[in-house]
């Protein structure tokens with residue numbers, strides 16, 4: 562069997578003298594490993610395609626002898642030169658690629674994440690997403706797109722409206738909001754949940770906005786450091802609880 566599909570190269574390695582393995586994120590199939598025999602020498606079949614962060618159209622043969630994939634050919638679509646030339650941006654990209662690989666997408670959920678990743682790369686290449694914001698936005702958005710969008714309207718404990726959208730950000734202690742990571746949504750000021758993370762109304766609005774935004778909107782967002790820390794904590798705990806992933810020593814670990 563054979564298929565041709567658009568894919569982004571997440572990782573590349575060599576084995577034996579001229580052979581290459583690649584970890585591909587295929588638009589319609591999710592992440593898979595494939596082998597390019599003779600790949601390190603064949604300019605004709607793989608010209609410029611066997612590098613990390615290359616978008617290409619790959620023709621792949623699924624071997625009859627075992628469940629592995631053999632690359633037959635690649636046509637380069639985009640090598641993101643603007644990202645390659647900027648080590649700071651490359652660091653952010655690496656974070657996003659590692660997250661995608663760690664999430665272990667089902668093939669049915671791959672397409673929206675693929676589109677999200679490409680839009681993120683194009684936005685980052687063209688300029689201005691704050692470095693401190695990008696991993697948080699990407700992580701949150703990808704998690705929400707996996708059917709894990711938090712409930713930000715009703716209290717997850719009592720079912721009442723969790724907060725008044727018209728309220729000011731500095732609402733008093735009686736109306737303080739909190740976010741229950743385990744239950745995946747807001748806890749109102751009347752319910753007590755000691756394990757919930759405190760969250761100001763402004764941060765809740767940002768979470769709502771992330772749910773509706775696309776990467777092209779992200780450069781518009783700027784946050785005070787305090788709110789960024791608050792959101793970072795909530796998103797990291799949310800990802801750890803629902804996807805079982807934690808960022809440790811420069812990589813995502815299954816927990």
Ligand SMILES: [Zn+2]
Pocket residue numbers: 716717718719720721748749750751752
């Ligand atoms: Zn409540």
